[in-house]
Amino acid sequence: MTTQIDDYVKRPMRYQNIDGLEELGIGLLWIILPLLEFFNKTAASGSIWHGRTTLFVCVAAVTVALLYGHKALKKRFTFPRTGYVKYRQTRTRVLASLLVAGAVAIVVAIATVFVLRLLEPRSSQTVGPVLASVAWGLFYIFITRMDAAWRWAVLVLLVAAPPALAVLPLGRLWLGNSPIVLIGVIYFVSGAITLALYLRQNPVPKQVVE
Amino acid sequence: MNEQAKSISMLDRVIHEPGRLMIVALLSGIEEADFLYLLHETGLNKGTLSSHLARLEEAGYVEITKTYRGKVPQTILKLTREGHKAFRRYREMLHEALAE
Numbered sequence: 001m002t003t004q005i006d007d008y009v010k011r012p013m014r015y016q017n018i019d020g021l022e023e024l025g026i027g028l029l030w031i032i033l034p035l036l037e038f039f040n041k042t043a044a045s046g047s048i049w050h051g052r053t054t055l056f057v058c059v060a061a062v063t064v065a066l067l068y069g070h071k072a073l074k075k076r077f078t079f080p081r082t083g084y085v086k087y088r089q090t091r092t093r094v095l096a097s098l099l100v101a102g103a104v105a106i107v108v109a110i111a112t113v114f115v116l117r118l119l120e121p122r123s124s125q126t127v128g129p130v131l132a133s134v135a136w137g138l139f140y141i142f143i144t145r146m147d148a149a150w151r152w153a154v155l156v157l158l159v160a161a162p163p164a165l166a167v168l169p170l171g172r173l174w175l176g177n178s179p180i181v182l183i184g185v186i187y188f189v190s191g192a193i194t195l196a197l198y199l200r201q202n203p204v205p206k207q208v209v210e
Numbered sequence: 211m212n213e214q215a216k217s218i219s220m221l222d223r224v225i226h227e228p229g230r231l232m233i234v235a236l237l238s239g240i241e242e243a244d245f246l247y248l249l250h251e252t253g254l255n256k257g258t259l260s261s262h263l264a265r266l267e268e269a270g271y272v273e274i275t276k277t278y279r280g281k282v283p284q285t286i287l288k289l290t291r292e293g294h295k296a297f298r299r300y301r302e303m304l305h306e307a308l309a310e
Contacts, residue, residue, distance in 0.1 A: 002305060008235035011251060012243070079279070083247025084286075087240055205246070 012085055017143050019078045020194025025070050026139075027188025032062050034177035034184070077195075081202040108135060129166040129179035133159045136183050140190075154190045158183065217307035224269045225300045229254055229262045234271065234297050237289040245285040263287065271296055 016022060036058050043049035108131060137159045144151050162179035225234050232252045237243060249259055266272040271293030275286040289297070 002301070002308065005231065005235050005301065005304075008232055009239045011236060012240045015247075015251075079244075079246075080282075082250045084244040084279075084284070085240055085247055086242045089241075 012087070014145050014147065015082075015085055016087070017194070018082065019074070019198045020191040021070055021073055021078070022143050023140075023187050023191030023194060025066050025191075026143075027184045027186070027191055029062070029066060030180055030184025031188060032184075033059060034180045036062070038177055077199065080204050081198075129162040132179060132183060133162045136187070140187070144190075144194075150193070151190070154186060158186050161186065214307050214309070217303045221303050221307065222296055222300045224265065224271065225296060227262070229258060230266055233259075233262055233266065233287075234289065234293065234300075237272065237287060238294060238297050242286050242288040245287065248287065266293070269296075 039049045040055045162182045166179050273288045277284050
């Protein structure tokens with residue numbers, strides 16, 4: 001019985017990605033940001049796309065657009081169908097999350113550098129994508145809770161495809177970004193499937209008399 | 211009366227009813243939610259959910275706010291401080307009652 005109660009207590013957290021919008025957001029972020037960096041690197045020196053300031057402004061604009069877009073889509077699609085939920089966000093919790101995320105990022109970065117130095121230069125091309133795939137695979141498990149069988153196929157793809165792509169001869173410039181873009185595409189497709197299923201299974205109800 | 215039986219007898223009757231237990235458990239992990247969300251998650255019908263919410267409000271465990279989302283009326287539900295305390299106490303008692 002206590003397990004059932006625990007399940008109900010945790011249920012609102014699973015509701016966060018019921019519509020796939022979290023996955024879509026992450027997917028879009030990892031498609032757009034590497035593309036912006038790619039344009040930035042390849043643009044002619046006199047072009048507006050060249051230069052760190054433009055890149056910084058674009059990254060900030062994309063992040064803000066995704067945050068507000070996410071909120072707007074929740075309001076438009078999710079709340080009228082399956083209800084509105086506001087999560088607790090105390091200052092300490094936000095600060096703790098940021099600190100944990102920062103610490104994890106630093107540890108992963110140090111581990112990557114350490115492993116890259118240990119391995120042969122040729123194999124070092126795949127170490128970054130492997131670490132990124134594992135990290136984003138774990139995050140995928142966390143946000144989706146693997147609530148459907150097809151998600152296991154997505155997870156396998158997420159962990160295996162980016163390192164496989166890293167060893168393909170795509171040219172030196174694009175090489176660093178392509179596995180990240182692939183992670184973004186996989187997240188995006190997974191989010192689109194979740195959203196389509198959600199919309200099909202949850203039509204807007206007639207006005208609820210409360 | 212042994213400790214387990216004592217714990218069972220001390221369980222909060224307002225929360226112990228399965229429908230209300232679902233509602234309180236769902237609201238305990240969040241800031242607030244609306245009527246539609248609880249309807250969706252609990253699987254209760256509108257009338258039953260309304261009566262459970264009224265009982266919880268009467269006990270001071272749930273705060274009910276009537277508002278509008280655009281032109282659509284919306285009922286926002288929030289577990290009060292007293293509700294959180296009562297739910298914590300209920301879980302402790304239940305744990306003791308079920309302990310071997």
